Amino acid sequence: MDHAAEKAALGPITGRALVVGASSGMGAAIVRELLARGFAVAAVARRGAELETLRAEAPERIHTRVHDVHATGEVPALFEELVRALGGLDLLVYAAGVMPKIGPLEFDTPTDAEILAVNTVGAIAWCNPAAEHFQAKRAGVIVGIGSIAGDRGRKGNPVYGASKAALAHYLEALRNRLSDYGVRVCTIRPGFVETPMTAGMNLPGAITAAAAAKTIVSYARRGSGVRYVPMKWLAVSLVIRSIPSFVFRRLTI
């Protein structure tokens, strides 16, 4: 197939998305889902080899850039470069996240700071330029991946939960700030999803990353609010959130 014919076979571009944290897990699944729906995608991640694999799947529709989300100073220029390459932007997804194993009585500041840098500070660094961009043209969608772990302060991983709770708080504020401008902001709260981050964990009823990505992208096309993935986690969350603190501290969840 020649170049033009291949392009035609892909159909028209239905939207332009930028996905940060695209090399594996939920991020990679979201990129694939967007490509399947006719999006042109800019995929950003730390690991170049994984990005290459992704790029090979749809070289016509994907732009890749290696970027470490710790380097927040690079973001404005990189954002501009990628939006130019895409010819505009309709959707930003921040899917980068880390969840290191934390011992029951481990209090390690460098590890904790690292979690916040990737899960929260990096998200803010990417959402801010997108918010400015979308606000000015009064259209656009921002998607952040929170977690049910951000619902309560659990014993297991205090800073992971805090990083996701902070992200959810930030996204809610962004949603309210931008609501006057026709910009939507979605907070995704995945329950158990099979990804490299959760590999080796015992997660009953976990869904695949591809299935989660389908729901997330569908939600991003119309929603503006908080979406549990899958929906049943809303019920679980409501229960967990209603447990009184003096009981919650005695539980092992």
Added chain:
Amino acid sequence: MALAQSYRYVEHWGMAGGATTRVLCPRSVMELRASFAEARASGTPLTLRGAGNSYGDASTGSQGFVIDCTRFNRILAFDAATGIAELEPGVTLRELWRHTLPQGWWPRVVSGTSFTTIGGIAAANIHGKNNFAVGTVGDAILEFDLLDAQGNLHTCSRERESELFHAAIGAFGLLGAFTRIRLQTKHVYSGELEVTTFAGKNLRELMDFVLAHVDDADYLVGWIDCFAASDALGRGQIHHGRYLHEDEDHDAEETLRVAHQELSPMVFGVVPKSELWRATRLLNHDAGMRFINGVRYWQGRLEGLLPPKRWTHVEFSFLLDSVPNWKWSYGRRPGHGLIQFQPFVPKESAHAVFSEILRRSQARGFVPYLGVLKRHRPDPFWLTHAVDGWSLALDYKVTPATREALFAFCRSLAELVLDAGGRFYFAKDSILPADALERMLPRERLDAFFELKSALDPAGLLETDLWRRVAPERLEGARETRAQEVRE
């Protein structure tokens, strides 16, 4: 700390056009200089922008970077004994009056919105509802510092670099960036004005009323119902505003306070004004606007029978701010919005030209939803729009579907104005063709202006979409120089 920047859509205030560009936000002369240097090194043209309140393309730059001056915004000094304010360019009129009014001073010349910046209003040489009495904002500026494209600072006043003083005010960002402005404000005895309403059955009655009151009014502004036809063509109302004398406001200390001036954020105490545009949007079509304009006219007739009322300065001067984001009633998506067409016509032919414009608009089916009539006087600034005559500001609704036909129609109206020796005001313009500038202003003055431009900015670094539209040939030479500089 790196210079703040973003990549976003920068549009005409009226939303009819714009482009996605890199926006740099310098906060000081140093940062401004750095952004000039960066652009010069890469041969990228720069557009200076304040708060972006020009209706058209006066502060958009689709070809290069945009410099947003709104964060360069300290009030450097204010002397409550003389009323002289020293301001950085990003200070808005709102910030200024909130600082000065409690001390008894009000900006001498203000725009219809308070969100404009001092740098922006100096670059546009704006006028207010008191243009006939006190001139433009340039007449209230005592001195300024201007950073030219090569990084040199010029301190200009009527005595010092007087040519540049009179050329840069009203130059729409072509000669340099204002970095400091010394502004004379006006002493007021009260936070309120006395406002009298007069309703006139046609344009002639309104103009006669204005002429009869130029000596006893401080402000005169007319609202025209552009839908009224035949004998009632140009009917509307005039607001006649007068400053209060020292003994007329016994509670001046209270009326001068910011809290007394503040517009309530709610309507009827419960509906937030920020949502009002959604309601006005339902009436944003010819039938709805015919109705609104009719109601406003009859309301004016009624008010005309009542004794004068007191309005706060903010209510009277910044009427456009009373409904936040009212322009969204024209549509919120980029490309949907309004353009303003504001001809300035010498007094001899103003009535005939305005009547013809209203008649043609009605015949063509493009009826302005808002018409504003003002009296003007000439001023000494090189590129001034003011004439000894009148202006009629007309808001036309624009959508992507009507855009081309509307622009062509407005250009045909512009011919009428130019033939009558009229001028246009770039802060409002979106439609003027490339030859309009040469027809509006004397050739020698334009030659002198562009000579100054090439001396200060040989590489043509400073441009705007507006300047590229109205003076493409005048900018041509510099573009070549700019490219050459980068090659070297």
